[in-house]
Amino acid sequence: MKENGSTQEKALKVKRLVSYLLPAIIFSVALWTLDKQMEQLGLSYILKSIASVPLSQIGIAILLTFLSYAALTGYDYLASRHINRTLPYKQVARISFISTSISYTAGFNFLTGGSLRYRLYSGYGLSLAQIWEIIVFCISTFWIGFFFITGLLFTFYPLKLSEYAPEFPVPLNLAGILLLLLLAAYFYLSFKKHELELKGYKIRIPEPKIALMQLGLSSGDYLLPGSIIYLLLPANPQITLLHVLVFFALAQLIGLISTVPGGLVVFETIMLFLLDPYFGTVDIIGALVVFRLIYYFVPFLLGFLTLIFHEFESKKEFLKKAGKVTYSSLLEITPQVFSILIFLGGISLLFSGALPSDPRSLDKIVYFVPLPLIEASRMFGSIIGVLLLLLANGLWKRIDGAYVLSLIVLFLGGIFALLKDFDVHEAAVLLTMFILLLPSRKHFYRKSSLLHQSFSRENIIAIILVLVSFVWLGFFSYRNVEYSNELWWQFGVNSQASSFLRALVGVFFILLVLGTTKMLSPFSKDIHLPGNEELELAKEIVRGSQETWGNLAFTGDKYLLFDDRKKAFLMYGISGKSWIAMGDPVGERDQIKELIWDFYEMSKLHQGRAVFYEVSEKYIPVYLDLGLTLVKIGEEAKVPLESFTLEGSAGKDFRYTVRNVEKKGYRFEIIPSEEVPALIPELKKVSDAWLEIKTGKEMRFSVGFFGEKYLSNFPLALVRNDEEIVAFANIWAGGNKEELSVDLMRYGSTAPDRTMEYLFIKLMLWGKENGYGRFSLGMAPLSGLEKRQFAPLWHKVGSLIFANGDYIYNYKGLRDFKEKFNPVWSPKYIALPTGFKKSLALKDIATLISGVKDPFKDFF
Secondary structure, X not given: OHHXXXXXXXXXXXXXXXXXXXXXXXXXXXXXXXXXXOOOOOHHHHHHHHHOOOHHHHHHHHHXXXXXXXXXXXHHHHHHHHOOOOOOHHHHHHHHHHHHHHHHHHHOOHHHHHHHHHXXXXXXXXXXXXXXXXXXXXXHHHHHHHHHHHHHHHHHOOOOHHHOOOOOOOOHHHHHHHHHHHHHXXXXXXXXXXXXXXXXXXXXXXXXXXXXXXXXXXXXXXXXXXXXXXXXXXXOOOOOHHXXXXXXXXXXXXXXXXXXXXXXXXXXXXXXXXXXXXXXXXXHXXXXXXXXXXXXXXXXXXXXXXXXXXXXXXXHHHHHHHXXXXXXXXXXXXXXXXXXXXXXXXXXHHHHHHOOOOHHHHHXXXXXXXXXXXXXXXXXXXXXXXXXXXXXXXXXXXXXXXXXXXXXXXXXXXXXXXXHHOOXXXXXXXXXXXXXXXXXXXXXXXXXXXXXXXXXXXXXXXXXXXXXXXXXXXXXXXXXXXXOHHHHHOOOOOOXXXXXXXXXXXXXXXXXXXXXXXXXXXXXXXXXXXXXXXXXXHHHHHHOOOOOHHHHXXXXXXXXXXXXXXXXXXXXXXXXXXXXXXXXXXXXXXXXXXXXXXXXXXXXXXXXXXXXXXXXXXOHHHHHHOOOEEXXXXXXXXXXXXXXXXXXXXXXXXXXXXXXXXXXXXXEEEEOHHHXXXXXXXXXXXXXXXXXXXXXXXXXXXXXOOOHHHHOOOOEEEEEOOOOXXXXXXXXXXXXXXXXXXXXXXXXXXXXXXXXXXXXXXXXXXXXXXXXXXXXXXXEEOXXXXXXXXXXXXXXXXXXXXHHOOOOOOHXXXXXXXXXXXXXXXXXXXXXOOOHHHHHHHHHHHHHHHOOOOOOOOOO
């Protein structure tokens, strides 16, 4: 089994490495190919080509871009009609524009757009199934237009691929016919069948009217961006719009397959390769750069700003009530804002080091700065650039060390920008970031090692692509320089190619040192079920805790994560790819923030997603800092024991219960933990009888389960007569007698009515006599959820189940039973990822608690 597990782990690591490197390798190959095609060009020629594009053509390109994105909003509007949830066009258009503009630039991919659609549509009350159907509809609409236009072009206007790739085995017109046949099959299903069953799943096919509208919208959307490229190219009688559309189809398809964000460079390389026989390289590059800016970059910025506006608008009522919360809310995202700025600052420094300096600036600087300092500034400027790329990740995660180092690096970067070529603008930007970051110390509270932080897949790919671009830009800028061994040792104000080579070595030396240090440091904390030593340590921490839920650690089925000082711990389980923490961490409050972050980091290092189950309000800001969303799942009831009494009218029902049970010959007892093992056989009979009455199976993770080792840790509360035990519960006691609670509660078939109520009453009275402050009755699931008109969808569904779900579980009855004790209610939440991952996390929680094997764990 161990060998099999080791093989799976190695396979996972290889898969992870490939997922990191494949986009970078494709990007590098495309960049190398592009470089070969631009071999005779200089950077100044490209800039002149971009500047030479007439303003009239740019204006028309902007208009066509507007029409293209307007057509894209029709995808979502048709989708809402398809699922019979027609929303106002204004709302749909906003959601569509935000999703498509961001997802197109993030990578021609629909995953980003899918998660954004989920977030935005869920705010309008749509269910996960409905949102998923909208996403599938939009994806299929895109491919309908692609299949139709490219199918026609490939069939009736095929490109002779043999002119470009003689070994290409399939004629393009055969591919076109295949695409048209697939489209015909889709319309056949639309006219003949409105539902298709595939492996047990039913897929609704749009009715013919909607299918035809899909075809019209997506065809127009496909034709518009291709027309923009044709418009931006110089006039050439040998090439028509149809030529360009065929080239556009091939380049877009290869860009999609590459998985490189936005198809960047890959798309441009293919287009340059196909258009090269008709235009000069510099003209093609200029047109493609302008197209990239107009069709992708500008909509991305507008979409991002629209998303921010939407988020603030959706919380407008809250902000009005909270007064100055707008300012506070902006402060809360300070780390993320500075992380993005620092990353962009790193790109600026690297690219600045790869590009030639202005000769006029060099002529001035040589009179004030010694040559060795100029040379050192050029090298250290690039090194600081790569450090900023790495520090951006630490700032995002609020690490104090990243904050301090960022200040130092920004300040030095500004100084080096002035010393290397008197670049006032770059120095001003870096020093301005330094000044803005300086007063933000309180937002970076994590005392964590920078070397142990995890990097997401997207972050690693972004860093690699920047570095590859830096290397290419440097060699492209100095391509006319003859490279030789002597070049490494040439020093001078105008020896910029030599300075670039030395900076390049410095950058990769720093990366090598940091990478080696990280690889030699522990990958993550060891993952294993706790042994006796760790359980004893956890017991000491629990004894000092004022709350009782930490006793759940002694079931032995959860992993334990301790802070570095061993003053706090967090218990968790793993289900699928979800790392699920049970409750808030236990222990000293000063250590808990960092412990939550440690758990989040560890889950990321193992390619998992962090989830926090049944957490309180105490650490909500930390969970929000992690980018998690909070879902209320119920309320916990805690009875103040000082006011609990059997006297008066309030205790009338309690007095009746006590008299009724004791009149039948039963009594209440407290058994110390040392005597529990001797009673295990008798307790097991009660437990087995209870399981037979109830579910027939032990629940796990969130509650204790019957076992001698677990029960022997605690005293027991019993209800018995002279012949047998009829009910029991293990007692959890908090530190300093602040709280008392029970976990495993069982009663047998011979127990009298109101046995468990009797046990609770007597245990509360016992706790009051022994000086305990409160008694926790545990959580009432789905209790306290809002059911108002504008409440979240989950609250509405949960409230409905709570009120009418007796046939599923007696939620309302459980709440009413606990309410009899006049408790103080406090909310409980799940903190979990946003988007589609939220559903996967909820599935994993259900699997972990039920103990059922998840057949899909390897897929999600």
